[in-house]
Amino acid sequence: MDRSIIHVDMDAFFASIEQRDNPKLKNKPVAVGGKPNSRGVVCAASYEARRYGVKSAMSSKRAKRLCPKLIFVSTNKHKYKQVSNHIKSIFKRYSKKIEPISIDEAFIDVTGKEALEIGKLIKKSIKNELDLTASIGISYNKFLAKLASDMDKPNGFTVISKKNAKDILKKLPIRKLWGVGPKTEKELNRLGLYKIEDIQRYDSDILVEKFGKRGLELIEFANGKDNRPIEWKSKSQSIGEENTFSHDTLDREVLNYTLNKYSLDVFKKIKENRYKIKTITIKIKYEDFNIETRSLTLKSPTDSLEIIKSKAHFILNNKFNINKKVRLLGLTVSNIVYPNDPVQLRMDMDGFM
């Protein structure tokens, strides 16, 4: 049976909430984020501001230059989170298979149900209960549902069916394919590929040779195929490695070697999932079965092997006083930052701006 996937994307989420709650901001260019004189970053821009080229992740200073009348409002994460939870409770009326991909976007698997009807009801409930608008995309897989919700923003409602998928895809620029950023776009342009139809017709062997597994994915997406399931079970809260040594040890070289190995394993997992992490924890179980854990939290999230490794060693060398043999050593990273999270994106930018 074909799947039915709904993608819901709130329109200018943070900015719309602020405009809703403060009548003075209605129909005005609004930027939620840091003030222009504070080296801040725009987290979200109202549609009125977007007309001037103001975008999220842009420095507030630059935004003010583009749109001198821009009104800055500071972020109210707690409020956005509450609205986000309310939206999620609306989704839950229709399916338990919900995959949030950021604070204001989610996939809902409604396979076997009346997808169009449900899509309309969700839109109506969001309007009635929260006085906000969402754009809805409905299709038979995740990629196309997300593409659909973006086609008629704001307040859109778009369905991509199996019949019209390939035709809709054809004329779109390749950057509309999931995961194609400016870098991949350039590489594809170099092969003479500009529109999705160029990929539909291109030699798949060459793409696979050039891009590996991603090449295969590009071909599938270009042809409207995407078998990725809705990941509705809650995301992992931490990633870690631990092992009991075959002999209890006090040998620093063994501990250091093990920690290096764990760092690499953990690094690979976070890279694979495009996560970043903020907290690093070391656990030691001694020969007498006593357990101690020590952690360290970074100022800004990281996905760097060097940082994870050096911090892990720092904890081991400075936060423990090892005077008994070690039976088990463990390394865990937590405080995970998931991709596409605009709130976290802002924290990231703050870190190096």
Ligand SMILES: [Mg+2]
């Ligand atoms: Mg949105």
